[in-house]
Amino acid sequence: MTYKNLDSSSAFKQLQAMPASNLKHVLNPARIKTYHAKAGGGLTYHYGAMPIAEEHLNVLQQLSEELSLTEKYQAVVDGQVMNTGEKRLVLHHLSRGQVGKPVSADGEDKGAFYQAQLQKIERFSSQVRSGAILGSTGKKFSTVVQIGIGGSDLGPRALYLALKGWCASKEIELIDAQFISNVDPDDAQAVLNNLDLESTLFILVSKSGTTLETLTNRDLVIQAIEASGIRGIDPAKHMVAVTSKTSPLATSSSVLESFFIDDYIGGRYSSTSAVGAVVLSLSFGFDVFNSLLDGAHEADVLALNPNIKENAALLDALLGVYLRNVLLYPTTAILPYSQALSRFPAHLQQLDMESNGKHVNRDGLSISYPTGPVIFGEPGTNGQHSFYQLLHQGTDIVPLQFIGFSESQYHKDIVVEGSTSQEKLSANLVAQIVAFALGKDDVKPNKQFTGNRPSSLLSARQLDPQALGALLAHYENKVMFQGFIWNLNSFDQEGVQLGKVLATKVLDGCKGDEVLKAFSELL
Ligand SMILES: O=P(O)(O)OC[C@H]1O[C@H](O)[C@H](O)[C@@H](O)[C@@H]1O
Numbered sequence: 001m002t003y004k005n006l007d008s009s010s011a012f013k014q015l016q017a018m019p020a021s022n023l024k025h026v027l028n029p030a031r032i033k034t035y036h037a038k039a040g041g042g043l044t045y046h047y048g049a050m051p052i053a054e055e056h057l058n059v060l061q062q063l064s065e066e067l068s069l070t071e072k073y074q075a076v077v078d079g080q081v082m083n084t085g086e087k088r089l090v091l092h093h094l095s096r097g098q099v100g101k102p103v104s105a106d107g108e109d110k111g112a113f114y115q116a117q118l119q120k121i122e123r124f125s126s127q128v129r130s131g132a133i134l135g136s137t138g139k140k141f142s143t144v145v146q147i148g149i150g151g152s153d154l155g156p157r158a159l160y161l162a163l164k165g166w167c168a169s170k171e172i173e174l175i176d177a178q179f180i181s182n183v184d185p186d187d188a189q190a191v192l193n194n195l196d197l198e199s200t201l202f203i204l205v206s207k208s209g210t211t212l213e214t215l216t217n218r219d220l221v222i223q224a225i226e227a228s229g230i231r232g233i234d235p236a237k238h239m240v241a242v243t244s245k246t247s248p249l250a251t252s253s254s255v256l257e258s259f260f261i262d263d264y265i266g267g268r269y270s271s272t273s274a275v276g277a278v279v280l281s282l283s284f285g286f287d288v289f290n291s292l293l294d295g296a297h298e299a300d301v302l303a304l305n306p307n308i309k310e311n312a313a314l315l316d317a318l319l320g321v322y323l324r325n326v327l328l329y330p331t332t333a334i335l336p337y338s339q340a341l342s343r344f345p346a347h348l349q350q351l352d353m354e355s356n357g358k359h360v361n362r363d364g365l366s367i368s369y370p371t372g373p374v375i376f377g378e379p380g381t382n383g384q385h386s387f388y389q390l391l392h393q394g395t396d397i398v399p400l401q402f403i404g405f406s407e408s409q410y411h412k413d414i415v416v417e418g419s420t421s422q423e424k425l426s427a428n429l430v431a432q433i434v435a436f437a438l439g440k441d442d443v444k445p446n447k448q449f450t451g452n453r454p455s456s457l458l459s460a461r462q463l464d465p466q467a468l469g470a471l472l473a474h475y476e477n478k479v480m481f482q483g484f485i486w487n488l489n490s491f492d493q494e495g496v497q498l499g500k501v502l503a504t505k506v507l508d509g510c511k512g513d514e515v516l517k518a519f520s521e522l523l
Pocket residue numbers: 149150151152205206207208209210211214267268354493496
């Protein structure tokens with residue numbers, strides 16, 4: 001298996017020498033019907049509006065082989081140490097099914113460990129949902145509140161919002177979930193204001209068990225419960241923990257129950273582990289969460305295929321690198337035409353930018369080509385009335401990743417002027433792809449659309465648990481493959497440490513650091 005920097009790849013040099021296809025000339029119905037690949041969970045990845053032709057795809061296939069991309073993925077799922085910075089295995093795929101060989105570490109079978117945690121979560125969540133486990137004053141739990149930040153917040157929150165409507169439409173009994181993440185006390189207070197504490201279960205989630213924001217919010221919540229004056233209420237009976245066995249939280253006796261993850265699942269990859277399992281199983285029931293795992297596993301299996309035309313995540317990764325490293329586009333927008341995916345772009349921001357926002361390769365050596373793009377996004381059509389102006393006519397070209405579904409979740413809709421709202425939503429999505437690709441001439445310069453602006457589309461019939469699981473895994477695998485292409489270690493995040501260290505110094509009175517002191521006096 002070869003590890004080398006992208007700029008030493010002969011396929012990459014070949015790609016750089018090839019002119020891009022102009023979408024204004026190549027986009028046609030036949031191409032749209034041909035350029036797609038299955039992405040699992042009923043999802044399809046469409047790449048007809050990418051500025052490439054068969055020649056580019058052939059060279060991208062060579063690039064994939066030259067850089068041993070699927071072999072590296074195989075090494076991940078077989079349990080090799082692929083997080084080189086922290087010398088750890090990378091096992092998030094195993095949290096939703098076995099893709100490679102059985103993996104043992106720390107003297108245990110890791111697949112069995114994740115399964116055992118899932119079984120424990122299944123039991124606990126069904127006992128809470130049935131009322132077999134009650135709050136300390138005898139009330140049934142009707143709300144759960146996840147306290148966590150980063151990967152312990154963004155993914156689970158995005159998935160909760162994504163499935164709430166689908167579950168309601170299936171008449172699945174919902175336990176409402178809320179989230180506290182920011183150390184800004186107003187975040188916790190805004191959630192606490194509307195809670196009936198007697199029927200609330202808090203889920204304290206921190207893999208490390210040391211994150212300042214999360215521990216502070218835990219204390220804030222405990223104090224609020226103690227100060228509530230509710231007779232007989234016991235904070236310990238209203239809190240569960242999700243953490244790693246080695247964390248300081250693991251031995252805490254002040255929780256009702258603990259669920260475990262381990263150091264081999266990074267925070268931003270932890271939505272399919274206990275980090276997402278507890279809140280989603282409590283809210284929707286374990287079966288819904290299990291279907292999400294099935295969709296993710298299906299996408300993981302597809303991602304092993306060495307044929308890039310049959311491997312949506314790999315192809316998306318390669319096309320993304322083409323846009324970033326050959327055409328030198330610095331950003332990517334995530335545009336879900338689904339209100340339920342309102343927090344999905346925020347999750348992808350962490351997933352992508354914390355994984356691949358790196359300037360040294362996996363061996364710690366400087367690299368001289370661009371790596372991860374800036375990721376941002378909002379649901380359509382809202383974004384159309386906001387930042388799409390720049391996307392259509394700005395001086396930077398921003399590659400676009402559309403996500404869309406032909407059916408709504410609730411199936412409640414109205415016909416106005418001959419079309420349903422869902423049809424209007426889909427029509428807008430299609431219109432945008434074509435407008436970006438083909439543009440429009442006009443005698444007035446300010447009304448001209450230059451076009452040739454690339455996009456892709458991930459689509460499915462409906463945003464259901466399988467499609468959502470596959471969507472999540474698609475992006476995790478895309479980011480992983482891009483990390484391999486850039487020769488990065490995508491699984492550590494040293495870039496977030498400096499700010500944490502300096503914030504501690506500020507809290508300690510800056511200890512001789514004049515600049516920190518000067519700034520801290522401003523607030
Ligand atoms: O789950 P925790 O250990 O509390 O970590 C929460 C988050 O904080 C860190 O600063 C990392 O940048 C994130 O990757 C992580 O997800």
